[in-house]
Amino acid sequence: MRQGLISLLGTWWRSNQGALRRELSEALERETATSEILGIISSSPSDLQLVFETILANATRLCEASYGTLWLCEGDAFRAVALHGALPAAYTAERRRGVFRPHPDGPLARAARTRQTVQVADMREEQAYLDRVPIAVTAVELGGIRTLVAVPMLKENQLIGLIAIYRQEVRPFTDRQIALVTSFAKQAVIDREHAAVRGGAGTHARGHGTYQ
Numbered sequence: 001m002r003q004g005l006i007s008l009l010g011t012w013w014r015s016n017q018g019a020l021r022r023e024l025s026e027a028l029e030r031e032t033a034t035s036e037i038l039g040i041i042s043s044s045p046s047d048l049q050l051v052f053e054t055i056l057a058n059a060t061r062l063c064e065a066s067y068g069t070l071w072l073c074e075g076d077a078f079r080a081v082a083l084h085g086a087l088p089a090a091y092t093a094e095r096r097r098g099v100f101r102p103h104p105d106g107p108l109a110r111a112a113r114t115r116q117t118v119q120v121a122d123m124r125e126e127q128a129y130l131d132r133v134p135i136a137v138t139a140v141e142l143g144g145i146r147t148l149v150a151v152p153m154l155k156e157n158q159l160i161g162l163i164a165i166y167r168q169e170v171r172p173f174t175d176r177q178i179a180l181v182t183s184f185a186k187q188a189v190i191d192r193e194h195a196a197v198r199g200g201a202g203t204h205a206r207g208h209g210t211y212q
Contacts, residue, residue, distance in 0.1 A: 048191065048192060048195040049081065049082070051188075051191045051195075052070050052081055052082040052188060052191075053082045053084065055070070055082075055163075055184050055187060055188050055191075056068050056069070056070045056082045056083075056084045056163065056184075057084045058184065059163060059165060059180065059181050059184040060084045060085055060165050062177075062180055063165055063173060063177040063180060063181060064167075064177075065085070065165035065166055065167055065173075066085055066086070066144070066166055066167050066168040066169075067083070067084055067085020067086060067087045067165070067166055068083070068084050068085060068163065068164060068165040068166065069082070069083055069084075069095060069163075069164050069166075070082040070083075070161065070162075070163050070164075070188065071100070071108070071161045071162045071163075071164065072153075072160065072161040073112075073159055073160060073161055074099050075099075076101070077099040077100060077101045078099065078100045078101075078102070078108070078112075078161065078162065079098070079099050079100065080095045080096060080100065081161075083095060083096070085166075087143065088142060088143060088144065091138070091142045091143040102135065103128050103133050103135050103136065105127060105128055105133075106126070106128050106133070106135060106136060107119075107120050107126070107148060107150050107164075108150050108162060108164060110150075111150035111151065111152050111162055112152065112159055112162060115152050115154060115157060115159060116152070117149065117150065117151045117152070117178055117181075117182065118149070118150045119147075119148070119149040119150075119172060119173060119178065120147065120148050120149075121147055121170060121172045122146055122147065122170045123136065123139060123140045123145050123146055123147070123148065124140060124146065143166070144168040145166045145167075145168065146166075146167060146168055146169055146170045146171075147166070147167040147169065147170055147171055147172055147173070148164055148165065148166045148167070149164070149165055149173045149177075149178055149181060150162050150163070150164040151163045151164070151178070151181045151182050151185045152185065153185045153186075153188055153189050154185075154189065155189050155193070160188075160189050160192065161188070162185075163181055163184060163185045163188065165181060
């Protein structure tokens with residue numbers, strides 16, 4: 001019986017070692033990312049911009065996204081306060097131009113309005129793109145966006161901003177990856193609140209929106 005149990009365990013290990021190694025690797029990467037963010041908070045407690053950039057960089061990298069944007073609310077619009085990844089120069093310039101008002105039926109607006117995560121498997125199948133709405137056309141044809149996920153940054157139920165990550169291929173994000181972005185969104189809200197208490201929140205990091 002003992003030999004049979006050992007054989008059974010050996011078979012289970014051979015069948016699952018790949019998945020276990022991946023889970024261990026992902027856990028170590030998450031721990032490293034968290035340590036990096038905490039280190040920046042410790043060394044530069046008033047540099048909220050750097051904190052946001054680090055959070056976004058880790059969310060983008062760990063979720064195997066092409067690039068990402070961290071938006072903060074400004075009234076009924078958003079401002080991109082952090083960008084990460086190999087974005088086309090023209091697309092980057094478009095995002096940094098000023099406040100951004102998403103199309104009411106677009107994924108960012110839906111995430112903001114519902115306070116729920118929104119994933120789009122293929123932007124080319126979004127109605128806004130099919131209707132040739134300029135913002136959607138720019139995202140697809142200038143930014144090369146195909147798959148995206150937008151996660152709201154919430155303080156209680158107040159919308160502070162959004163983290164959006166994008167892929168330039170049709171490959172939906174997994175539940176685990178979305179949960180990871182959600183945890184980063186929560187961290188961004190906490191760090192923003194801490195910076196506000198310390199008086200270090202800059203002009204472009206207020207995030208006091210009224211988006212409905």
